[in-house]
Amino acid sequence: MRVFQPAMRISLLWCCAGLLLGIVVLIQLKLEQHSGGRIAKLEQLRLLPRGEVLRPALLGYHHVGADFLWLRVVQVLGDRVVRDQDYEWLYHALDVITTLDPKYVYAYEAGGTVLAELAARVDLSNQLLEKGLAPNPNSWQIPFKLGFNHFFHLNNYRRAADYLAQAARVPGEFPIGPPLYTARLAARLYAQGNNPDVALEFLAGMLDQTTDEKIRGQLMRRIKRVSLERDLQMLERAVQQFVETRDTRPPSLAKLVEAGLLAQIPHEPYGGEYRLDSATGDVTSSTHSERMRVYRSSDSMASEGDPE
Amino acid sequence: MIARILSISLNSFRENLREKLLYNLLIFALLMIGSSILLSRITIGDYHRLILDIGLASINLFGVLIAIFVGIGLVSKEIDRKTIYTIVSKPIPRYAFLLGKYFGLVITLLANTAVMVLGLLVVLYVMDVPITGLFFQSIGLIFLELMVITAVALLFSTFTSSTLSAIFTLGIYVIGHMSGDLKELAKKLDEISQAIINVVYYVLPNLERFNLKGHVIHGLDFGASDMALTISYGLTYAGLLLLLAGIIFQRRDFQ
Amino acid sequence: MATSTIILKTEALRKTFKVGFWGRQVTALEGLDLEVRQGEVFGFLGPNGAGKTTTLKILMGLIYPTSGQAWLFGKPIGDRDSKARLGFLPESPYFYDYLTGAEFLRFYGDLFGLSVSVVNRRIGELLELVGMTHARDLQLRKFSKGMLQRIGIAQALINDPELVVLDEPMSGLDPIGRKEIRDLILRLKEEGKTIFFSSHILHDAEMLCDRVSILVKGRLVAMGRVSDLIGADSTHSIEVLVEGLGSDGLAQVKPLTEKVTVTGDRALLILKGQQSVNEVLERIRTAKAKLISLTPHNSSLEDLFIRQVREQRGEE
Ligand SMILES: Nc1ncnc2c1ncn2[C@@H]1O[C@H](COP(=O)(O)OP(=O)(O)OP(=O)(O)O)[C@@H](O)[C@H]1O
Ligand SMILES: [Mg+2]
Numbered sequence: 001m002r003v004f005q006p007a008m009r010i011s012l013l014w015c016c017a018g019l020l021l022g023i024v025v026l027i028q029l030k031l032e033q034h035s036g037g038r039i040a041k042l043e044q045l046r047l048l049p050r051g052e053v054l055r056p057a058l059l060g061y062h063h064v065g066a067d068f069l070w071l072r073v074v075q076v077l078g079d080r081v082v083r084d085q086d087y088e089w090l091y092h093a094l095d096v097i098t099t100l101d102p103k104y105v106y107a108y109e110a111g112g113t114v115l116a117e118l119a120a121r122v123d124l125s126n127q128l129l130e131k132g133l134a135p136n137p138n139s140w141q142i143p144f145k146l147g148f149n150h151f152f153h154l155n156n157y158r159r160a161a162d163y164l165a166q167a168a169r170v171p172g173e174f175p176i177g178p179p180l181y182t183a184r185l186a187a188r189l190y191a192q193g194n195n196p197d198v199a200l201e202f203l204a205g206m207l208d209q210t211t212d213e214k215i216r217g218q219l220m221r222r223i224k225r226v227s228l229e230r231d232l233q234m235l236e237r238a239v240q241q242f243v244e245t246r247d248t249r250p251p252s253l254a255k256l257v258e259a260g261l262l263a264q265i266p267h268e269p270y271g272g273e274y275r276l277d278s279a280t281g282d283v284t285s286s287t288h289s290e291r292m293r294v295y296r297s298s299d300s301m302a303s304e305g306d307p308e
Numbered sequence: 309m310i311a312r313i314l315s316i317s318l319n320s321f322r323e324n325l326r327e328k329l330l331y332n333l334l335i336f337a338l339l340m341i342g343s344s345i346l347l348s349r350i351t352i353g354d355y356h357r358l359i360l361d362i363g364l365a366s367i368n369l370f371g372v373l374i375a376i377f378v379g380i381g382l383v384s385k386e387i388d389r390k391t392i393y394t395i396v397s398k399p400i401p402r403y404a405f406l407l408g409k410y411f412g413l414v415i416t417l418l419a420n421t422a423v424m425v426l427g428l429l430v431v432l433y434v435m436d437v438p439i440t441g442l443f444f445q446s447i448g449l450i451f452l453e454l455m456v457i458t459a460v461a462l463l464f465s466t467f468t469s470s471t472l473s474a475i476f477t478l479g480i481y482v483i484g485h486m487s488g489d490l491k492e493l494a495k496k497l498d499e500i501s502q503a504i505i506n507v508v509y510y511v512l513p514n515l516e517r518f519n520l521k522g523h524v525i526h527g528l529d530f531g532a533s534d535m536a537l538t539i540s541y542g543l544t545y546a547g548l549l550l551l552l553a554g555i556i557f558q559r560r561d562f563q
Numbered sequence: 564m565a566t567s568t569i570i571l572k573t574e575a576l577r578k579t580f581k582v583g584f585w586g587r588q589v590t591a592l593e594g595l596d597l598e599v600r601q602g603e604v605f606g607f608l609g610p611n612g613a614g615k616t617t618t619l620k621i622l623m624g625l626i627y628p629t630s631g632q633a634w635l636f637g638k639p640i641g642d643r644d645s646k647a648r649l650g651f652l653p654e655s656p657y658f659y660d661y662l663t664g665a666e667f668l669r670f671y672g673d674l675f676g677l678s679v680s681v682v683n684r685r686i687g688e689l690l691e692l693v694g695m696t697h698a699r700d701l702q703l704r705k706f707s708k709g710m711l712q713r714i715g716i717a718q719a720l721i722n723d724p725e726l727v728v729l730d731e732p733m734s735g736l737d738p739i740g741r742k743e744i745r746d747l748i749l750r751l752k753e754e755g756k757t758i759f760f761s762s763h764i765l766h767d768a769e770m771l772c773d774r775v776s777i778l779v780k781g782r783l784v785a786m787g788r789v790s791d792l793i794g795a796d797s798t799h800s801i802e803v804l805v806e807g808l809g810s811d812g813l814a815q816v817k818p819l820t821e822k823v824t825v826t827g828d829r830a831l832l833i834l835k836g837q838q839s840v841n842e843v844l845e846r847i848r849t850a851k852a853k854l855i856s857l858t859p860h861n862s863s864l865e866d867l868f869i870r871q872v873r874e875q876r877g878e879e
Contacts, residue, residue: 020548027541075492315673393653397623398674399646561626
């Protein structure tokens with residue numbers, strides 16, 4: 001201890017400093033309860049100048065600018081409850097980010113997914129992803145996502161298959177290159193776009209690439225629903241075969257197994273059961289009465305609403 | 309004592325006025341503010357926004373530059389040039405010297421900001437841009453931010469060289485504007501990173517709190533209670549920094 | 564005696580500096596004990612790097628001692644009331660060079676909390692005192708080194724201090740400047756002030772100081788009245804130069820001298836002490852020789868200083 005410094009006074013001062021720090025933190029906490037800042041942040045994103053204007057203004061730091069804006073977007077997204085009409089700003093912000101850094105693959109990919117799955121704006125999602133195709137010829141994720149959009153949201157199997165084929169052509173091993181099943185999926189899409197098995201494989205692939213919990217939940221719900229459809233179609237085919245071979249309708253689903261047409265009756269994914277109307281031969285689920293029309297007729301390309 | 313602190317402040321102010329850097333920055337700021345008129349001629353659409361945007365940003369940026377680059381020299385220059393020897397041997401406590409230097413720069417910044425604001429007001433008037441109360445609120449908070457940054461620079465300059473002080477202060481300035489975003493992002497990280505970022509967020513100055521530029525441009529209201537809280541935040545924080553600087557300075561040997 | 568009040572005192576003052584990246588310890592002061600009495604001129608002497616400036620910095624509260632204590636006016640250093648009674652001139656001073664002479668002094672007057680009228684009066688007096696009236700409105704950056712030293716002294720006197728502490732007040736000054744500073748110090752002493760100054764210009768110290776101390780490598784090696792320090796081991800010698808002494812005369816004086824050197828007609832006699840001077844002069848007169856000069860050689864502070872420094876260095 002130095003001789004000329006009253007130790008008491010110094011420690012008292014340190015206490016004061018601690019006290020002030022406490023006050024500072026308290027005020028911060030209090031300010032946080034007022035959410036003014038968050039609205040301002042959203043407003044800033046909404047009114048962001050166009051990327052072409054912003055880019056020169058960043059004096060060569062446009063990559064950092066893109067990163068910074070991306071952080072902002074992620075943050076505002078995390079705060080917000082989905083409101084359908086309120087996603088124009090998101091598209092605008094993503095557009096600015098990808099203009100600042102056209103090779104920001106993750107921004108296209110994640111942004112495209114959020115726009116399509118959470119915002120239900122497939123049009124904007126596709127617009128963004130299409131923009132990313134040219135500057136990123138080595139990204140399989142962008143065409144893969146486009147394929148997904150065309151398949152599930154637009155029911156355009158042909159375009160979906162084209163995009164998947166493009167994704168499959170990207171060289172390299174997963175995860176640099178596309179997953180192995182991409183090529184097979186593309187081939188199957190060309191052949192039988194309305195087969196629920198194809199849809200399920202596509203969904204499983206998509207699920208593999210997604211980490212965001214909200215979107216994974218969405219995908220899993222879709223998988224369940226398509227599984228139900230697949231089961232119903234399988235059961236219907238067995239009933240059909242039964243009728244063709246025995247010229248009589250099966251009295252119950254169990255008879256199909258006995259006849260060797262099915263290995264077993266599948267579990268209904270929602271915990272219900274499958275029922276057979278022995279008078280008409282129709283198979284239904286106890287939980288869902290609606291059928292997914294997309295997968296009914298073998299050559300339909302009609303986009304009749306959401307498959308869910 | 310206050311008279312003595314004031315005479316140190318005024319001496320420091322006089323010294324700052326001789327800094328060429330100051331005038332260069334000031335002229336540059338005024339040029340930028342003026343150039344927004346030109347820019348607004350060649351843009352289509354909302355030129356009010358553009359002028360306010362560039363004007364407020366210039367005032368902020370050049371204020372920060374002055375605060376940092378003059379602030380880091382406040383104490384270290386006196387020690388390097390040994391002018392502090394004759395002051396500390398006088399019957400004034402060391403903290404009074406520190407406060408004197410601090411307020412000297414604050415006065416300098418006040419004068420500078422006043423000139424820049426005046427320039428901007430002229431431009432706004434000429435271009436028929438409506439001037440709101442929010443505009444002055446925003447200027448006030450910019451000035452508060454400058455006070456906090458000056459205190460940061462002063463704190464560093466009590467124990468490191470000018471160069472290191474400049475780097476540290478710039479670092480604090482950048483982090484101070486990003487810590488809010490970092491905190492939000494941290495929600496996606498593991499516990500330890502979250503804890504670290506939370507400490508950074510609450511302990512380092514959150515300079516984004518003083519940023520009302522978005523409010524001004526988009527005409528968003530900033531309530532009186534928010535304003536009061538933000539002001540007390542800035543003043544308390546500056547006080548904390550000055551206290552720490554005082555404690556360190558008190559223990560220091562002048563070699 | 565009123566003058567024996569102790570105005571400045573240090574006790575076992577030690578200071579070590581940490582140098583370099585690894586914090587190697589350098590000892591600048593090793594247990595310094597000093598006492599300066601009221602009204603005296605005290606010379607704080609020592610070779611370069613002895614620790615003089617370090618001591619003064621501790622006394623002025625610029626650095627803290629590693630251990631030991633010091634008092635000014637009977638109060639531990641750092642006390643604000645004592646600082647108000649103090650004037651300090653740092654070593655090779657640097658000042659606010661954008662101020663004019665008058666502004667500069669006013670600034671320090673304000674730091675002491677002096678009233679405007681007092682400051683104005685003091686500025687006039689002090690500029691006069693240090694012979695700088697012409698530089699009243701000149702900026703300090705246009706000052707020469709000697710002018711800076713003078714304005715620095717004026718600054719140290721602005722509060723009419725009882726104790727004036729000067730670190731190397733004569734350094735950088737020409738002989739005339741040094742004489743003026745010497746006169747100034749004597750004038751201050753007449754006004755009853757105590758002056759404590761460091762120096763390695765021994766001649767000045769010898770003429771001015773009531774007491775001196777000699778510091779070598781952070782240790783005090785001597786302290787006391789100049790006359791006492793020199794007298795303690797004085798070996799006075801006297802040189803006598805004569806012409807035309809002749810071999811007879813030479814033989815006459817030789818037993819009384821320590822050494823004789825003959826060059827042509829002249830002879831240089833070196834005598835041991837005062838005692839034999841009269842006898843020698845008597846014999847020179849009887850030999851009808853011509854006395855050319857007689858120079859008494861006092862052992863000076865310089866001899867003492869050099870001897871002490873040598874001894875101290877030899878020890879290590
Ligand atoms: N800040 C410092 N850091 C490290 N060592 C120091 C420092 N200041 C002084 N010293 C050392 O302490 C010793 C005493 O230095 P000081 O300046 O007191 O000497 P001085 O007697 O004033 O010499 P001079 O006559 O040259 O002015 C020297 O050896 C010096 O190297
Ligand atoms: Mg020295």
